[in-house]
Amino acid sequence: MHILLVASAFNSLTQRVHAELRDRGHTVAAELALGDAALRRAVDRNRPDLILAPMLTRAVPEDIWSAHTCLIVHPGPPGDRGPSSLDWAIHEGAACWGVTVLQAGAEMDAGDVWASVACPVPRVGKSDLYRNEISDAALDAVHLAVERFASGTYTPWAQTGTARTRPWFRQELRRIDWESDPTETVVRKLRAADSRPGVLDELLGADWYLHGGCPEDGLRGTPGELLATRNGAICRATADGAVWIPELRARRAPGGPAPCKLPAVRALAGRLPALPELPAPTGPSAGRTLADIRYRESGRAGFLSFSFPGGAMSTDDCRRLLDAYRAARARPTTVLVIGGGRDLFSNGIHLRVIEAAGDPAAESWANINAMNDLVEAVLTTTDRLTVAAVAGNAAAGGMMLALAADEVWCRAGAVLNPHYRLMGLYGSEYWTHTLPRRVGAEAADRLTREALPVSAAAGQRLGLVDRTLAVAPGEFGAETGRLAVRLAASPGVTARIAAKKAERDRQEAVRPLAAHREEELARMRRTFLDPDAPYHALRRAFARKEPPDRTPPHISTPRPLIRPRPGGSRSGTFRPDGGRVTGSGPDEVARRPDGCYQDD
Structure with missing residues (x-):
């Protein structure tokens, strides 16, 4: 079918719906809900078989929902109504919640139900819950509702019994x-x-x-x-x-x-008055306290976990994580896992810290170099195997950090954005080496040029991901731990490490990593120093949450899936360099960001 997504922002859930529906063979276009007239034009232009709203904060016009089947994804169980569903669930200490896909009608959240899926509510923040348990339940419900609609035989059921419309959580x-x-x-x-x-x-x-x-x-x-x-x-x-x-x-x-x-x-x-700066504990059993970087060992495997708000990594965050990585690399382990938490992996440089800096260009330069230093440390680790454990979404430089590892293990619900163009940037973090090496030059060019989200399953087909784990968010760390310990004890691990070292030496002889870094950073520096470059306006709009004035063309135009190159996906060993990708700069960036990386 051809499905039109209508959303208030192209946030993580909308991206996941977009990516997974494409995985299932549907063509998908998206329209930001910026006004009734624009929405009517999008419906007329697309002539969709189905309209689906994964995240919508305004009503659909009656002339649209009366003429087309329009399904709304509501983050609450049947009978729950109102704009602050998750706020109330967390406030009241709910142990179980759910997601309902219902038909748009005259009354908000009161339409007939096409699908409903329950989910647990762990003691985490609202954005973490939304990106994980709620997102998993939402996709199950969306797929079920779409299948039922496509069958042409299903009759949605009316919400009866006790309905509760709760007000805005003030x-x-x-x-x-x-x-x-x-x-x-x-x-x-x-x-x-x-x-x-x-x-x-x-x-x-x-x-x-x-x-x-x-x-x-x-x-x-x-x-x-x-x-x-x-x-x-x-x-x-x-x-x-x-x-x-x-x-x-x-x-x-x-x-x-x-x-x-x-x-x-x-x-x-x-x-701020003079206060003691307390060092963070790094061990796994530090009790309840704030520790955004932790390290532990099990058998011959080391685990360096990190978690930064919104997935954004400032210059200081990158440097602290690099110090921790170097310390972990000094330990006598055979496998080193980075990541492995339950939420976001990384979204790259910290755009809000950059925006608030006295000299944003200088802070951009410092941040991108610190990110490059971290990625380089992972790329040049040749005395052990490295694994990026991607529990949640990864984008831009954060995605390239994951691709620097020998293997990428990804939770099935993660959304990947291996591109920079929507922020007006060419990109860095050695992407011109790692991305073509993983997926080939042609697919790398399309990924960076089209700038569309990629599901974990599609990422594995393309070669971005080596292993997809279909586990609950809270189980991802334990499962990656089990697999890493098994990998470290496997009989072929020593030979793999030796082969990795030889391949790294061969690639360095073909084209040194320093050459990739120099070329990428030269283009980034020109952008940072050009006050008229789109990056500065896009960064400002993103950091200050300025609303978009149109739907970006890269999501409003349906495109077919990017198919893997002949030979299948990558399976644990390095491929030869697929060549340097060109022509993927900021040639057609949106004038306003569309919430492409973060939900806040």
């Missing part, structure tokens, strides 16, 4: 009483608002939105008092303990620009 309900709220209550309020809108609070004489929250077991103080800092986060005392707050966003001044969400210490800048 800041009054989110407000933290630092004098009396225990740590668990504070963390729950922060988790229900971790991406948007944040919890509005007063701190050091100004209003801030607090984003993210992690309990702290070892620190105590006067409730509301700031106790310490750690890698950009602040620790604040609660009634019975403390919480770490990773990010803050200033309240918007009347008529002023939208402030960026930033690491808390950077956001507070000169307001």
Whole structure:
């Protein structure tokens, strides 16, 4: 069928629906819900067999839903209605939730049900829950609903019984009483608002939105008092303990620009009093505390896990992770796994920190070089096998970090974006070496030029991914651990490491990694230093959440799947270099970002 996706943003769920429907042979176009007139034009232009709305915050016009079957993905079980479904579920401590695909009608969220799938609610932030358990349930429900619609014989069932329409989850309900709220209550309020809108609070004489929250077991103080800092986060005392707050966003001044969400210490800048900077524990059993980088070992396998808010990696994040990688590489292991958490892998450089810098061009340059240093360290590791364990979405430089490893193991629900063009960038992190080596020059050119999301399954067919794990989000770390220990103990591992070293030497003789880096960074530097380059306006719009003014053409135009080159997908050993990709620069970038990498 030809399916038109209608969405308020081309966010992670919309991307996954887009990619997986294409995997199943449908042609798919997407239209951002920027107004009724534009939506009507898109429907007339596409003449779709089915309209599907994976993430929609406004009503579909009656003349559209009355003439076409229009299915809405609602992040709640049947009978749940309202715009803040996940906020309420986390706030009330729900253990089980669900996703419903229902038919659009006159009343929001009240249409006939085409499919409904339940899911657990682990104690994680709203964005993590949305990208993982909710996303898994949503795709199961979407595929079921699409199959039922295609059959032409299914009759959706009317929602009967008790329906509950709950209002917008306002800041009054989110407000933290630092004098009396225990740590668990504070963390729950922060988790229900971790991406948007944040919890509005007063701190050091100004209003801030607090984003993210992690309990702290070892620190105590006067409730509301700031106790310490750690890698950009602040620790604040609660009634019975403390919480770490990773990010803050200033309240918007009347008529002023939208402030960026930033690491808390950077956001507070000169307001922050002198506080101790506490080092993060690196071991696996450090208790409840904030630790964005951890290392552990099992058998002959080492595991370096990391988790940065929104998947964005600042210059400092890259340098700290590089230090941790070098320390892990000094350990006597045979296999080294990077990643392996339950959510985002990496989305590359930190655009919001860059935007807030005094000199964004200089910070862009520092950040991209720090990212390159990290990727180079992985690429040049020849004394052991490396595995990138990609539990969640990866994009741009984060995707290239994964491709630097010998093997990429990916959770089945992850969405991959191996391109840079939508931010007006040519790209770096040795992509001109790793991407063609993995998928071939022709597919690499299409991936970077078309800039469409790729599912984990399609990634494996193309050669981006070596192993896809169909496990629940919370099980991915344990499963990759089991597989890595088995790989490290396998009889052929020593021979593989030796062959890897020889192949690295051969590739270096053909074209040194330094040549790739020099060429890529020369183009990136020209972009950073050109004040008229699209990158600067696109970065600003992304960081400050400026709404798009049109649907980008790369998602509104249906395209066939990228097929693997002859010979099948990569299976654990390096291929010869597929050649250098050219012609994939920012030739047709959108004027506004479309939420292509992050959900916040």
